[in-house]
Amino acid sequence: MRRHWHRKPHLVRQAIAGFPGFLDRAAMVRLAQRDDVESRIVIRNGRSWAVHHGPFRRRDFTGLPSTNWTLLVQGVNLHDERGADLLEAFSFLPYARLDDLMVSYAAPGGGVGPHFDSYDVFLLQGSGRRRWRISTQDDLTLREDLPLRLLRKFRAEQEWILEPGDMLYLPPSHAHEGVALDECFTYSVGFRAPAFTELASQFLQDFADRLELPGRYEDAGAAPVTTPGRLPARLVEASCKALSRIRWTHGDVEAFLGRFLSEPKPQVFFDPPARALSERDFRRHLGRHALRLHGKSLMIYSAHTVFLNGETYQFPRGVPPLLRELADRRAVQGTDLPSAMAALLRDWHASGYAYFSLPGRRHANG
Ligand code: SIN
Ligand code: CO
Numbered sequence: 001m002r003r004h005w006h007r008k009p010h011l012v013r014q015a016i017a018g019f020p021g022f023l024d025r026a027a028m029v030r031l032a033q034r035d036d037v038e039s040r041i042v043i044r045n046g047r048s049w050a051v052h053h054g055p056f057r058r059r060d061f062t063g064l065p066s067t068n069w070t071l072l073v074q075g076v077n078l079h080d081e082r083g084a085d086l087l088e089a090f091s092f093l094p095y096a097r098l099d100d101l102m103v104s105y106a107a108p109g110g111g112v113g114p115h116f117d118s119y120d121v122f123l124l125q126g127s128g129r130r131r132w133r134i135s136t137q138d139d140l141t142l143r144e145d146l147p148l149r150l151l152r153k154f155r156a157e158q159e160w161i162l163e164p165g166d167m168l169y170l171p172p173s174h175a176h177e178g179v180a181l182d183e184c185f186t187y188s189v190g191f192r193a194p195a196f197t198e199l200a201s202q203f204l205q206d207f208a209d210r211l212e213l214p215g216r217y218e219d220a221g222a223a224p225v226t227t228p229g230r231l232p233a234r235l236v237e238a239s240c241k242a243l244s245r246i247r248w249t250h251g252d253v254e255a256f257l258g259r260f261l262s263e264p265k266p267q268v269f270f271d272p273p274a275r276a277l278s279e280r281d282f283r284r285h286l287g288r289h290a291l292r293l294h295g296k297s298l299m300i301y302s303a304h305t306v307f308l309n310g311e312t313y314q315f316p317r318g319v320p321p322l323l324r325e326l327a328d329r330r331a332v333q334g335t336d337l338p339s340a341m342a343a344l345l346r347d348w349h350a351s352g353y354a355y356f357s358l359p360g361r362r363h364a365n366g
Contacts, residue, residue: 001092004169004171004176006171007171008171009134009169009170010168010169011166011169012166015166016124017165019125019187020126020127021104021126021187022082022083022086022101023126026102028071029058030032030107032050032054032073033057034055034079034186036079036267036269037073037074037267038054038267039054039055039056040052040053040054040066040071041054041072042111042112042113042128042148043068044068044070044113045112048146049113049148051147055069056284066107066108067110068108069107070104070105070106070107070110073102073104074100075101075265076101076103077100078268078296081183081188081295083103084191084295084330086124087189088330095118095139095298096257097192097258098191099191100190101190102187102190103126103185103186103188104188105183105184105185106186108180108181109128109179110180110184111178111179112231113150113151113177114144114154115149115175115176115177116140116174116175116176117170117172118172119190120169120191120193120196120337121169121170121188121189121190122167122168122169122188123162123169123178124167124186124189125164125165125166125184125187126187127164127183127184127187128180128182129162129181130161130178130180130184130186130229131159131161131162131179131181132155132160132161132162132177132178132323133156133158133159133178133179134156134158134174134176135154135156135158135174136157137155137158139151140175141153143273147157148211165279171194172246187249188324194261203256206259206260207256213242215242217238218233219241222234239275255312258301258302258307259310259311259312260307261307262299262310262311263298263309263310264296264297264298268296270296270351270352273349277346277349279342279343282338282342282345283347286335286337286356288333288358289358290331290333291326292330292354292358293331293354293355294355297353299326303318304316304317304319304320306319309353313344320341322337322341323333323341327330331344
């Protein structure tokens with residue numbers, strides 16, 4: 001963290017020794033057919049490139065060439081609990097920074113071309129080999145003739161061949177290009193950082209929804225006008241004064257961030273369990289099994305507030321340790337919970353936010 005994070009690239013050989021990945025080509029093709037999954041196919045033909053957006057049909061994959069294309073699937077952690085598990089290996093970073101797990105399958109020669117990302121990313125090699133080339137170049141001008149963001153000039157300075165389990169970390173805006181040497185899978189763990197303009201615009205919208213500014217413009221005693229088209233200076237003054245009363249607090253910003261960063265992406269829906277548990281059964285389960293947050297769930301907390309999937313829960317005396325543990329470790333187990341706490345967890349279970357991982361059946365899916 002001190003040397004590399006958000007500063008400079010870092011190659012880690014055998015970060016996860018021999019990492020085989022958990023998706024094969026058929027599983028990737030199945031994901032790319034779902035309409036709640038964001039997917040792309042990128043095909044290179046010499047200096048020209050084509051991009052197609054999913055959802056795809058099975059037959060879209062039969063006519064593809066044997067080389068120089070790749071399929072990219074975004075948000076794999078939302079749809080496969082093994083993806084969510086993989087993200088836990090990166091829990092030395094705050095979940096508020098975490099974006100998603102993208103997986104790419106590439107035919108030999110496949111890749112998305114030389115580019116840069118605005119996110120921090122860990123590129124973990126699954127099966128197959130990929131050659132990565134990177135550059136510290138400042139010139140990040142893009143080609144304008146293409147459907148994807150590729151650098152006009154890419155001057156590679158370093159290169160490595162990554163084998164299964166090797167991982168390359170790249171900070172934002174670092175030019176890179178990965179080309180598959182054989183059929184290969186790359187698992188990209190991406191970390192978002194809010195862009196301040198977007199943050200401000202979201203904050204102000206959210207703030208406006210909650211804003212109350214009592215009073216209304218008054219102009220009792222105003223003199224008759226001969227220039228009725230003119231905007232009254234008094235109206236401008238009064239408005240400036242009223243608007244200058246708008247204040248937001250540290251608490252408003254914190255509450256907004258919690259909601260904003262824990263809000264699921266628009267295509268995310270939770271599946272409630274087939275059978276809701278009675279309070280007694282729920283308590284019994286919680287004594288024996290771990291209650292895990294579903295891979296789709298985003299849970300963060302501050303001193304007095306828990307934010308779960310865009311919802312807010314206040315704890316004036318401080319967030320209870322059990323809920324902090326659920327947020328940090330994404331799983332809890334417990335007996336003798338106070339009834340308000342048991343009711344809350346049972347509610348989250350009934351909403352599909354969390355599930356019991358039974359022995360030998362760790363996952364709700366996958
Ligand atoms: C890939 O997996 O092909 C692309 C990953 C990246 O360069 O960001
Ligand atoms: Co990239």
